[in-house]
Amino acid sequence: MIILEHTLSKREAKKIKSKKTIIQSAIVLFAQKGLKDTSIADIMQKANLGIGTFYNYFQDKYEVMEWLLW
Secondary structure (H helix, E strand, O other), rough: OOOOOOOOHHHHHHHHHHHHHHHHHHHHHHHHHHOOOOHHHHHHHHOOOOOHHHOOOOOOOOHHHHHHHH
């Protein structure tokens, strides 16, 4: 059996972790407050990340919801 090992760089790993954290925070807030009443600032505060970081991954909160439904 051949085992292929892919090692992520620290930067790649951080990007994956940040996106996952944003998504998890959005899930919680969308469930608690609803999509309409959840702001990007709310999501990023819960994620403990800067608001600008959000835009590295998503255009808006609706894109996060689309990603969740996909």
